[in-house]
Amino acid sequence: MNIKDELRGRVLVAGDEGFDLARRPWNLAVEQPVRAVVEAADADDVAALVRYARLTGLTVATQPSGHGASGNTGEVILLRTGRLDELDVRPDERIARAGAGVSWGRVLSAASPYGLTGLAGSSPAVTVTGYTLGGGLSWFGRKHGFAAQSVRAFEVVNADGDRARVTAESDPDLFWALRGGGGDFAVVTATEFALHPAPTLYGGRLLWPAAKAPVVLDVYRQITGTAPEELTVWYELLHFPGAAPMVAVDVTFLGDAGDAETLLRPLEKIGGTLSDSRAVLPVDRLGSITAEPTDPGPGCSRAELLTGLSDEVAAALLERPIEPLLSVQVRHLGGALARPSGTAAGHLEEPFALYLFGIPGADGGAAVRDRMRQITGPLIPHTTGRKPFTFLAPGERAAAAFTPQTLDRLRAIKRARDPRGTFRGNFPVLG
Template sequence: MKALRSVVRGRVWLPGDAGFDEARRAWNLAVEQPVAAVVEAADADDVAALVRHARTAGLRIATQPNGHGGTGRTDGTVLLRTTRLDALDIDPGARRARIGAGVPSGRVQAAAAQHGLTGLPGSSPVVSVAGVALGGGLSWFGRAHGWVADNVAAFEVVDSQGRQRRVTAGTDPDLFWALRGGGGDFAIVTALELTLHPAPHLYGGRVLWTAEHAPTVLDAYRRITATAPDELTVWFDLLHFPGSDPMVAVDATHLGGEDEARALLAPLDGLPRPLSDSRRTMPVSELGSITAEPTDPGPGISRAELLTDLDDVTAKTLLADPIAPLLSVQLRHLGGAFTRPSDSPHGPLTEPYALYLFGIPTDPATAQAVTTRQRAFAEALPVSGRKPFTFLNPDETAASAFTPAALNRLRVLKHHHDPHSLFRSNFPVHA
């Protein structure tokens, strides 16, 4: 492994080096990530040099910009950090951004906002755009514009031969299809080109109540989402943070003006007075403030499901018992462009809602209680059994995200493009 220091110009950490444990950690600190070495590539040439060396030396490479989505399936690998691949170029005329593999979503939003444009951000501004796109990607604006992956026009990659290539639907349709949501098993993405969308107006924010109002809040949420246009996205949250009373929230974004947004969200106005209401006209660069997710690593246990219905029975079941020991139970309204044809491994999402369950494993007993509560929710609610790739947890596999036909196609492409399994993604398609 010491030879790595003469192979790349970027930083190399080996076991025993100062900073090695921090360099190898996953974003989710509940995940142990054993690796043989960590390489922070200086640029795409560094990535290519690493791949060529790994082929010769019989090494395996696991690629992560900053550790989001880490599953611990890294034993014996060289962990490649692409944080320094941070170039970002906006072409406002073409409505397109060239985004380095290490660029976080918040940076793209800040740059695009200067031109009245937006990318397809999720709830967190610190997740890399490349990582989200490789997993398909659920965005605040997915109801209007589909999967994040649907909006990728090109990938710049290093393949298993160590060659730098630009992959499009025209140059290599099969590999392009696999990269648009099939994960990082097929090549190392060093940059991508993403279509941007007009966003001259954005209205959004969070409304928060005490948990006693959850039934009426959920009823209003169901009425809003039943007729919501594609420009409106609304999430429902049951929250119970340590040291505080349980709460319920509605998060919303609307790609349009305030008057139209408030009319669409009018059912919320008839509810009891909230604890807080942060809704306002905002720049697209401030989307991360709505849910205020942590921007530093921390431990967590998550589980996601796709709901096939949110009828009266489902609503009653969802609210039947306190969510503890979970911190949050979130419903994300899907539909809209998600239901339309998608030339990606995921294909269209026909389920109308995504359910996301999250807790913190403060100790082994709490960890077990969290997973038990998550399982109880999943077993009691009408779930399809399919899951968004970027919502998979470390105990799940790629088979949970794809149909058997799509998974088989991904495995064939893995064998074709990486026959020696040089690349090991967070969720390998062959596992």
């Protein structure tokens, strides 16, 4: 059986023109060796590939866009689902169906004219499917929970190579696992999910010189202490190459601008702002708040969940400049994220997430990782050891994202549904 004869999509192996580009992950600091790359034309291609892998004893790793790659691929067939790009938004039902290659930016552009939104994160370039399989920490998670909670159905190819529609009624175990348990159980070819009302969205970034970082953090702690679930506020220390260090507060509010401005007025009293981009925004401009890169690039990251923002935590974050890191970000969680979700993503009892990011230099990232350890080391008494699935970094394990009970259930489902190990997620639950 020659797999090239079975597929309409492109198949590339080492030596083929375009192979190295096709296997490249989003994070260019991650080395991703693979046996072959298959760019599926449609869901039938996916099914044919899975049947081929099952017959030949090979393993398939699926990446729509390469986000979240961990470098654990080895001799797998890398399946690209970027061409599964159909999108259907049904505003009357508040439902969207997105193929596995559809990005959040496209969904928000299609939903925004109807005053609706999906539970997108900070980047419009991330695919709905990959993000949702990892739970999906949204700007609007405090109000509506994980993105995985909004899923109504998955269209999948299972380990037998059969296509199926998976819902809470048709296959409760697999449906539960796919909502936040990662890509280890089936290939998802499309996701159907609920949209949420966003008739008015207020958001933007306030920016100050780094000297204001302590007072901004004090005000941030004050605001997050009483914030309604419609309000999400992130605190960020920034140091971009060639620029002076700065401190930012990023914000979204699902409601009227006047109410948001009242809640955020303590920030305006700080004074000395370098810029303030807050405004009423169409939902499709959500990505403009943090303006994250929309093209691949190298990076090193680390995440932790914080039990609070005590004076000790504040001192550790502000002890000295963050260089050579580009950013140290604190995200306010809580709200609906802290309540049981009925998904593999579970819930987050921790009220804040810490995310550190830097670009590796000639030393391969050693200086960046060392600075991350210097920041997170003193924070160990104030972290739980758990990490959001989509924040896992290369070298970390899926076990860090789940409670022991959830991990046990995910592993049991993996063994039952994929006993031959036909699928390998970026962070395998059996790893």
